[in-house]
Amino acid sequence: MKELLKKLIEAKSTPDVGEADCANVLAEFFTSAGIKADVEIWDTNRANITARLKSTGQKPALIFLSHLDVVPASKRGWSSDAFEATEKDGKIFGRGSCDMKGGITAAAVAMTEIAKSDAELKGDLIFAATAGEETDSIGVKKLLESFDSALCGAIVTEPTDFDLITAHRGLLWLEIITKGKTAHGSMPHLGINAIESMRAFLNELENYNISADTNELLGKASMSVNKIKGGSATNVVPDSCRAQIDIRTLPQQNHSDIIEDIKNIFSRLEKQVPDFQAELKVIRDVSAMQTDSKCEFINSLKSILERDEIKAAPFTTDGPFLAELNIPVVIFGPGKGQLCHKPDEYIDIEDLQKGINLYKQIILHFLT
Ligand SMILES: [Zn+2]
Structure with missing residues (x-):
C-alpha cells in the first residue's frame, strides 16, 4: 500500500x-x-x-x-x-x-x-x-x-x-477578448481602445445577475472577474484586451444559456458603443x-x-x-x-x- x-x-x-x-x-x-x-x-x-x-x-x-x-x-x-x-x-x-x-x-x-x-x-x-x-x-x-x-x-x-x-457546483471559465486598433497614445482618436471596450463590457456585466435560486446544499451561484490583460505601452492605444471570468453554477443552470446571455451583452454594446468588438472563448466547462x-x-x-x-x-x-x-x-x-x-x-x-x-x-x- x-x-x-x-x-x-x-x-x-x-x-x-x-x-x-x-x-x-x-x-x-x-x-x-x-x-x-x-x-x-x-x-x-x-x-x-x-x-x-x-x-x-x-x-x-x-x-x-x-x-x-x-x-x-x-x-x-x-x-x-x-x-x-x-x-x-x-x-x-x-x-x-x-x-x-x-x-x-x-x-x-x-x-x-x-x-x-x-x-x-x-x-x-x-x-x-x-x-x-x-x-x-x-x-x-x-x-x-x-x-x-x-x-x-x-x-x-x-x-x-x-x-x-x-x-x-459547476464551473464555467470564460475569456472575453475585446478588439481595437492601435494608434499613437497622443492621438487616441485615430485608434480604437480595446481597454475602453472592455470597460464598457465589464460595466454591463456588473448588472448581469448570475444567481439562480439558492440551492439547499450548494448555496448560490457566483461570478468573479479574476484576470485581465491589455495594452503594450503607455503611449500605444491597445488593440486587444483579455479578461477571464470564473463562474460557478448550480445544477438548475444551463451553461449555454449563460454564454448566450453574455453574447447578448456584446450585441447590445455593438449598438451602443462605437466600434465595440468582442469575442468569447470557453476555457473550461464542467457541469x-x-x-x-x-x-x-x-x-x-x-x-x-x-x-x-x-x-x-x-x-x-x-x-x-x-x-x-x-x-x-x-x-x-x-x-x-x-x-x-x-x-x-x-x-x-x-x-x-x-x-x-x-x-x-x-x-x-x-x-x-
Ligand atoms: Zn482531485
Whole structure:
C-alpha cells in the first residue's frame, strides 16, 4: 500500500509531464496482482488506465473513478522535494499524496484484495484513473466515449476525509477578448481602445445577475472577474484586451444559456458603443452535480458507512461526466480536502488503510 502510493507520487504527473508514467506504475501493480489493466496513451504522454474484475454479470457494475494528474508544486513552502515521497510521523508527504494518489492507492489495493479473496462477484468491479481532471477533463471524456457497461453507481475517490459528498457546483471559465486598433497614445482618436471596450463590457456585466435560486446544499451561484490583460505601452492605444471570468453554477443552470446571455451583452454594446468588438472563448466547462440524496445507492452507502449526513464539495470533480450516464455518483475518499494543492501535502497512513477497508465494504455490498 505505502509502496504503491510512494511510486505514484514519484511518477510525477503534472500537466507539463503528463500521466503516462503514473499509469504505467498502476499497470505494473495490477499485472503483478494478476489483474489485466489497459493503459491508453495519446499525445505521447497523456494517459488513462482501466482495470476490471469480471463477475457472473447478475448485477450491474460499480466503478471507482480517480484522476492521475496533480497540480504543479513550486519549491517554496515544501520541507522536502514534492516529488520524492517522504514518510514521517505516520504520514506520507508529496504532491498528490492527498489529491488524489491516496484515493487511487486505496481503490487499487481494495481491488487487488477483493481479487485475492474468495468473494464471488455478481457485478463487475471497474477501476478507472484518468488524465487531466485539474485542467481539461480530457481523460474522463475519452473514457466515456466507448463506455458501455451498465452501472449501479460510481465512487469518485477524491479526498473528502470520508464525508459522503453528493453535490458540487459547476464551473464555467470564460475569456472575453475585446478588439481595437492601435494608434499613437497622443492621438487616441485615430485608434480604437480595446481597454475602453472592455470597460464598457465589464460595466454591463456588473448588472448581469448570475444567481439562480439558492440551492439547499450548494448555496448560490457566483461570478468573479479574476484576470485581465491589455495594452503594450503607455503611449500605444491597445488593440486587444483579455479578461477571464470564473463562474460557478448550480445544477438548475444551463451553461449555454449563460454564454448566450453574455453574447447578448456584446450585441447590445455593438449598438451602443462605437466600434465595440468582442469575442468569447470557453476555457473550461464542467457541469454542476447533484445526486438524488434519497436514492437507493446513497441510502445503502449511508448505512454501510454509518453516515447520517451528506455534504457538498467546495471544489469540482470529474463526477458530472459520469452523472451524464444517469447513474448515482458519490465523491468519497481518504485525505483532508484542505491539504489539496498546498505545500507539504500529505495523507495519514491510517486513512489510507481505512480507505481500503471502506472501499472493500462498499464493493462487497453492491457486487456480491
Ligand atoms: Zn482531485
